[in-house]
Amino acid sequence: MRGIVIVIGGIAHTIPEWAEISGVGPKTISRRIDRGFNGAEIIAPTEHLLRKRAMIHEVWKGGNFIWIKE
Helix, strand or coil: CCCCEEEECCEEEEHHHHHHHHCCCHHHHHHHHHCCCCHHHHCCCCHHHHHHHCCEEEEEECCEEEEEEC
16 A cells, blocks of 8 residues: 555655545545546545534534534
């Protein structure tokens, strides 16, 4: 995993470097490559990361999940 270099948008980094840059875990990046993801899809944040970055949380209330922005 360490030695693989991925070029996205003309910029080359290893999987650990892309993981640090994007915030997406190295295992997720590797799985995406294995599944045929291309380009920016490989390092796109997951819904979980987007919620975390936006400080939006899923909360169980009244029998349903609701989204709360802090």
